[in-house]
Amino acid sequence: MTRDLFGRIKAAEMLSTLMIGMSIVPIVGPLLGSLQYGNGILSTILLALFADGTPWTMSWIIALFALASTCMALIKPRKSKNQ
Secondary structure, three states, rough: HHHHHHHHHHHHHHHHHHHHHHHHHHHHHHHHHHHHHHHHHHHHHHHHHHHHOOHHHHHHHHHHHHHHHHHHHHOOOOOOOOO
């Protein structure tokens, strides 16, 4: 069906891209899970250290992580000399 719509070459390109994506999934999933687990531990430690019985502590921790995420999203990667 895809071959009829796009032609043989385009269908082969789409299939190879799908196969590459599916081969990466088992690698990326555990890495993302470990990062989320690590961030959960860090925020729990911060909450335990600075807890004062109000929700403000958790609000500041969430704001701190949101700011860190924004900074990381705005940082541009360096281009290597080979490119």
